[in-house]
Each structure stands twice: as C-alpha cells, then as structure tokens.
Amino acid sequence: MNGKLLVTFNAGSSTVKIGLFALDAGGDGAPPRRIGKGMIDFHRAPLRFGLTEGPDHFDIELAAPADGELDEVLSEAFGRLSWHFDLDELAAVGHRVVHGGNLFATPVVIDDAALARMDSLTPLAPLHQPQALKLVRAIARLRPGLKQTASFDTAFHASNADLTRRFALPRALHDAGVMRYGFHGLSYAFIAGELARRRPDVAAGRVVAAHLGSGASLCIMENGLSRDSSMSFSTLDGVPMATRCGALDPGALLYLFGQKQQSLQQVEDLLYRRSGLLGVSGISADTRDLLASDRPEAREALELFALRVAGEAARLATTAGGVDALVFTAGIGEHQPEMRAMICERLAWLGVRLDAAKNAANAFDITGAGSQRDVFVLATDEEQVIASEAVAALRTLADTAPVTPERDGQPP
Numbered sequence: 001m002n003g004k005l006l007v008t009f010n011a012g013s014s015t016v017k018i019g020l021f022a023l024d025a026g027g028d029g030a031p032p033r034r035i036g037k038g039m040i041d042f043h044r045a046p047l048r049f050g051l052t053e054g055p056d057h058f059d060i061e062l063a064a065p066a067d068g069e070l071d072e073v074l075s076e077a078f079g080r081l082s083w084h085f086d087l088d089e090l091a092a093v094g095h096r097v098v099h100g101g102n103l104f105a106t107p108v109v110i111d112d113a114a115l116a117r118m119d120s121l122t123p124l125a126p127l128h129q130p131q132a133l134k135l136v137r138a139i140a141r142l143r144p145g146l147k148q149t150a151s152f153d154t155a156f157h158a159s160n161a162d163l164t165r166r167f168a169l170p171r172a173l174h175d176a177g178v179m180r181y182g183f184h185g186l187s188y189a190f191i192a193g194e195l196a197r198r199r200p201d202v203a204a205g206r207v208v209a210a211h212l213g214s215g216a217s218l219c220i221m222e223n224g225l226s227r228d229s230s231m232s233f234s235t236l237d238g239v240p241m242a243t244r245c246g247a248l249d250p251g252a253l254l255y256l257f258g259q260k261q262q263s264l265q266q267v268e269d270l271l272y273r274r275s276g277l278l279g280v281s282g283i284s285a286d287t288r289d290l291l292a293s294d295r296p297e298a299r300e301a302l303e304l305f306a307l308r309v310a311g312e313a314a315r316l317a318t319t320a321g322g323v324d325a326l327v328f329t330a331g332i333g334e335h336q337p338e339m340r341a342m343i344c345e346r347l348a349w350l351g352v353r354l355d356a357a358k359n360a361a362n363a364f365d366i367t368g369a370g371s372q373r374d375v376f377v378l379a380t381d382e383e384q385v386i387a388s389e390a391v392a393a394l395r396t397l398a399d400t401a402p403v404t405p406e407r408d409g410q411p412p
C-alpha cells in the first residue's frame with residue numbers, strides 16, 4: 001500500500017467526526033495510530049476552520065458547510081493538511097456509510113458501481129447516507145485518483161441468525177431484503193475489541209452494549225459477535241433517539257397516511273426529525289438540556305428513554321438466552337451518570353446494581369456491590385474501526401478503480 005496517512009469521516013446524524021491516522025506505527029499489521037481528530041457539528045458549529053498542532057496531535061475544526069460549500073471547506077482542509085504533510089503520503093480516505101443493506105457485508109474500496117449501490121440505500125437512512133456520499137463525491141472531485149473506502153454500520157450484524165433478522169411479513173419481502181439489519185456496527189466492533197482487551201472473561205459471555213448518542217441502539221453480543229440489536233431495517237427502529245421515534249406501531253403510520261392524509265415527506269420529517277426526545281419534550285433533542293430543565297415534559301422524555309432502553313436490554317437478553325454484562329457507550333452512555341442510573345434502576349429485577357460513586361465518576365467498571373451483572377462504561381471510537389477497515393480493504397482490493405469525479409447527483 002502506498003502512503004502513510006489516512007483520513008476518516010464518520011458522518012452521523014448530527015455531526016461529521018474526522019480522524020487523522022498514521023499508518024507507519026509499529027510496522028505491518030499494527031493498527032493505524034490516531035494523530036488527529038476533528039468535528040463538523042451541524043448544531044453547535046464553531047464556524048471556523050483550524051488545525052491546531054500538538055506534539056503529535058492535530059485538532060481539526062471545520063465550518064458546518066452550507067449547501068454547495070462542502071468542496072470549499074474540504075479544499076481548505078486538504079490545503080491546511082498539506083502545510084504539515086505531503087499529501088502524496090495520503091493512502092486513502094475512509095468513510096462510515098451507515099447502510100450497507102444486504103449489498104455490503106465487508107468494507108470496500110469505493111468505485112462507481114459501489115457508490116451507485118450505496119446511493120440506492122439512501123431512502124433507508126435519509127439522515128446519514130446522503131452526508132457520507134456527498135463527502136465521497138466531493139473528495140473524488142478534489143483529489144481524483146485518491147482511494148476511498150466505505151465501512152458499513154450494518155456489516156457487524158451479519159452474524160445475526162436468519163430468524164432474528166426476520167419481520168413477520170410475507171417471505172417474498174424478506175427475500176427482497178425487507179429485514180432487520182442493525183446499525184452502529186462500527187461502534188459495537190470497537191466495544192467488542194476493547195472489552196476483549198480489558199476484560200476477556202466478560203467479553204466471552206453475553207453482553208448488551210448500549211450505544212446511546214444522537215442515534216441510539218442496543219446490541220447483544222455473544223463472544224464478541226452480534227446476535228440481535230434494537231435498530232432494524234432503517235435507523236428509526238428500537239429506542240427513542242434525539243429526534244427519531246424508535247419502534248412505533250405501523251398502524252400509527254397507516255392512520256397518518258390514511259386518515260390524516262399526510263405525505264411521505266411529512267411523515268419522514270415527523271419520524272426522523274421531530275420525534276424522540278425533541279418531540280416528547282418539546283424543548284430539546286439534547287439530553288444535557290433536558291437534564292438541566294425543571295419542566296415535567298423534559299423529565300417525561302428522559303423517563304421514556306430510560307424505560308425503552310431498559311426494555312430493549314431485556315428483549316435482547318431473551319434472544320441470547322440471558323445477559324451477563326451491560327456496557328454503556330456514546331455521548332449519553334459515556335457521560336451521563338443520571339441516565340445510566342435511571343436505566344439500571346429499571347433493570348434492578350435482573351439483579352443490576354450500580355456503584356453510585358463510580359457511576360458518578362464515569363469509571364470503567366461501575367458494577368455495584370451484590371450486582372448479578374457487570375456494568376461498564378467504555379468510550380467508543382468508530383473512526384479507529386473505519387481506519388483499520390480501510391487498511392484491510394486497501395490490502396484486499398488494491399486494484400479497484402477510484403470514483404470518477406462528477407457533480408453531485410449527476411451520472412458520470
């Protein structure tokens with residue numbers, strides 16, 4: 001593989017997280033070493049660009065680009081990177097692509113055909129897929145010939161049993177791909193690896209990992225392999241999220257379309273952007289604001305979140321025939337003791353007990369005295385997984401032609 005540098009983009013629902021990795025660390029087979037990180041936050045945009053140089057670390061801040069400005073922002077970013085690095089040293093850019101459907105079970109080097117297939121899954125992840133693919137196309141225009149890779153959220157759940165993946169719909173629909181996929185797989189892959197490193201005894205068992213961020217889901221892993229998860233066909237299912245509704249009676253949709261004569265666009269906007277914590281509280285999509293509020297609607301949104309997260313943990317335990325440990329991760333999971341306590345109180349019947357002081361300190365092991373399940377807090381790192389998968393994809397598919405530069409939305 002040529003090049004010693006790797007840039008990663010993790011396009012989530014409310015932010016794009018950027019990673020800068022060195023590939024020269026420790027010789028062949030060593031994981032990419034993170035040397036920089038950054039963020040485009042679409043809600044709390046710093047509206048400036050910066051690259052702060054530490055002893056061996058770069059902090060990158062990018063303006064949240066308005067429509068049509070992405071190329072300029074990225075061009076500036078590559079320009080600034082070139083002050084510090086020879087951009088010919090750039091081996092690839094790795095992307096998180098949320099939906100791989102049943103089209104992608106492993107990371108790939110992106111070519112025109114792969115890009116078209118990823119595009120075809122956009123309706124199933126409208127908050128995520130367009131952002132990631134916009135970045136792919138913008139980078140193809142800016143640096144034609146540079147290899148780009150895609151790592152899929154869905155791929156980690158390929159180990160789920162056929163029965164688990166099935167909706168109770170006619171078989172033909174399942175065969176056509178209408179099934180449970182599961183998301184946040186890059187995060188769960190990182191958690192599985194980190195837990196195996198720190199507590200191999202626990203990782204070998206049945207572990208419910210709760211990725212609680214803007215998007216939120218839970219996954220039960222057995223010996224590090226996904227057995228079931230709360231998100232399914234799209235990024236709407238499972239627990240309530242910042243602005244997404246989580247599991248909903250499909251009869252409510254029939255009512256909205258039929259009796260209320262709502263359009264597809266109105267219902268999509270309602271379910272993806274106006275529901276969840278924002279919809280229930282009417283105050284904010286951010287749990288920090290809700291915890292700080294004394295309004296009863298804020299409390300109700302948080303209680304509903306905790307109830308549904310605990311309920312999913314119990315359902316997932318049924319899939320695996322039990323649960324030995326819980327792991328909390330992502331923004332809420334890593335930083336919010338109050339929310340972890342609310343969820344664990346609802347799992348007290350399972351013998352879950354927290355150590356209040358360790359929980360308050362966001363410690364790794366927050367298991368309380370007499371608890372029948374271990375409880376942990378782990379910081380996730382999706383970018384590290386994207387970087388490792390990019391290296392793997394480049395090794396196996398070294399000859400793939402890179403994406404043809406084109407304007408957004410126009411055929412090549």
Ligand SMILES: Nc1ncnc2c1ncn2[C@@H]1O[C@H](COP(=O)(O)OP(=O)(O)O)[C@@H](O)[C@H]1O
Pocket residue numbers: 012013014015212213214215285286287288289330331332333335336
């Ligand atoms: N340092 C923090 N302290 C408290 N809450 C946090 C912190 N960071 C993130 N959160 C909470 O986590 C949620 C966002 O999760 P995050 O994983 O950062 O989002 P995303 O899914 O966009 O990556 C918000 O509800 C926010 O309040």
Ligand SMILES: CC(=O)OP(=O)(O)O
Pocket residue numbers: 011012013014098128153183184213214215216235
């Ligand atoms: C799949 C998903 O919801 O991702 P995020 O949490 O990044 O929005």
Ligand SMILES: [Mg+2]
Pocket residue numbers: 012013213214215
């Ligand atoms: Mg996220």
